[in-house]
Amino acid sequence: MATRKTLLSMAADSWPVAKEELLRHVEDAVEVRRVGEESAVIETAHSTAKDLALLARQAPLVFPRHLTNVVAEYDHATTGLDTVIDFLDTAIREYGTAEVSLQIWQSGKTTYKFSRHDAWERAAQVLTDRGYQVTRTGSPVAVSICFTPKTAIVGVNRVADSLSSWPGGEVRLSKTPDQVSRAEFKLEELFKAHPIDDGIEPKGTALDYGAAPGGWTRILAQRGYRTTAVDPGDLDPRVLQLPGVVHERTTAGNFLRETRDRFDLLVNDMKMSPDRSSRLMVDSARLLKPFGVAVTTLKTGAHHVLEQIDESFAILGAAYDIEFARQLRHNRNELTVVLRRFD
Ligand SMILES: C[S@@+](CC[C@H](N)C(=O)[O-])C[C@H]1O[C@@H](n2cnc3c(N)ncnc32)[C@H](O)[C@@H]1O
Known part of the structure; x- marks a missing residue:
């Protein structure tokens, strides 16, 4: 054959x-x-x-x-x-x-x-x-x-x-002097791999869960998003000074309960198990405008990885279509998923 x-x-x-x-x-x-x-x-x-x-x-x-x-x-x-x-x-x-x-x-x-x-x-x-x-x-x-x-x-x-x-x-990205975390490479690589913000108006709004020390927030601000960075931890002072950046020093769960804002883009790089993180993403879908886009990392670790991916996709499927899911070169023991809210 x-x-x-x-x-x-x-x-x-x-x-x-x-x-x-x-x-x-x-x-x-x-x-x-x-x-x-x-x-x-x-x-x-x-x-x-x-x-x-x-x-x-x-x-x-x-x-x-x-x-x-x-x-x-x-x-x-x-x-x-x-x-x-x-x-x-x-x-x-x-x-x-x-x-x-x-x-x-x-x-x-x-x-x-x-x-x-x-x-x-x-x-x-x-x-x-x-x-x-x-x-x-x-x-x-x-x-x-x-x-x-x-x-x-x-x-x-x-x-x-x-x-x-x-x-x-083998995507090659170089470190720049104003980079605040290596995590930035993950979002930068994703923007090269998938057209996330096609269709989002310039100067859109973004919500960044698990933002500290502020790498993803910096990348989003650089792309023109007015970004709300949610994390109990500290943001790098250089990120706090960027136009449109607001730091909410709290957990994602607390922010979700209290906010009345709506966003074009939700990103999540929280250190959290994939199932908990996915549930929070589903609950947070209401913060997105109709057909808004979300990006989440799923930190599977090294064991029972396929089972965790299956479970997370099933949870996410309650609120989103999965547009892209890949272990990028800059992901370690995790994958990056792009979601579109359905209505
Ligand atoms: C990998 S770091 C994020 C790095 C960030 N994306 C960057 O580019 O600099 C994970 C962050 O998740 C935050 N985190 C963990 N649980 C959280 C929660 N429930 N709500 C908000 N942030 C949380 C931690 O405080 C930590 O700062």
């Missing part, structure tokens, strides 16, 4: 649960094997990377961060880099494009003795010589080589079906 292979990336710590999730939801899965620290190949009877991307968007698959169709897999021990590179244009041909993004990434240690940069330059030269316009990002089709400890895997996929436009989903 001819099978299809898709290369996917996930957090190294999430491998066992990512595998369990794939076997549970991908009906025609034949085998899932880990190939590198943060990568695995799923073999299916007929599902392609595009089918898996659709499943991921409909929420049941939360752990894959990046997907590409495997077109060749070479053993390091027997195959040199030039042979791997030589194969790239064969991989691209069926997509009928003259412009490609070339992505080189590594998952775990390899025995190859060259840098990612060198491999990219060599591969880009070969493709350019063969008439392709080669970019790092921004083309509709991405061709990639993923170097794993034993193999070099050539992949090709439409970027729209890859879950992330970054090589292997």
Whole structure:
């Protein structure tokens, strides 16, 4: 039987649960094997990377961060880099494009003795010589080589079906001097991955549960939201000075009981069990304007993760449609969920 292979990336710590999730939801899965620290190949009877991307968007698959169709897999021990590179244009041909993004990434240690940069330059030269316009990002089709400890895997996929436009989903965000917490990266990455505030009027209002020390509040203020930050803890003084920021020094539960305000966007990064946090999100849906958007992290920890996700989604389903659910690169033992209030 001819099978299809898709290369996917996930957090190294999430491998066992990512595998369990794939076997549970991908009906025609034949085998899932880990190939590198943060990568695995799923073999299916007929599902392609595009089918898996659709499943991921409909929420049941939360752990894959990046997907590409495997077109060749070479053993390091027997195959040199030039042979791997030589194969790239064969991989691209069926997509009928003259412009490609070339992505080189590594998952775990390899025995190859060259840098990612060198491999990219060599591969880009070969493709350019063969008439392709080669970019790092921004083309509709991405061709990639993923170097794993034993193999070099050539992949090709439409970027729209890859879950992330970054090589292997490895989003790189740099720390800025005015950053107040590492948690900021989670919200910044989410804004790159999903168009949360499409449709929200400029200068909308946001409510931030579990805001201290104020990283998410800072990002929201930067995007023009007038933000109410709810947390019993202290906010960084720099955040308190930002235009439109108000600190309510209380718990989310108390705030919910007392407020009469309505918001365009509700975000929640509270340190709280997923079921409690989800119930609070459902109770807080009435603070959102009709069809308002909410973002919540679900802090599952490392045990009974799929059961906790199922339970949380069932709770959230009482008030929201789930638009996006993914363990982002900057999530550790948690996932990020985007919800839309239904009426
Ligand atoms: C991971 S931190 C949030 C980091 C924040 N998003 C940032 O970007 O700086 C979790 C916060 O949840 C807050 N928290 C926990 N339980 C809460 C509750 N019931 N109501 C409000 N905040 C709560 C804690 O005080 C803590 O500041």
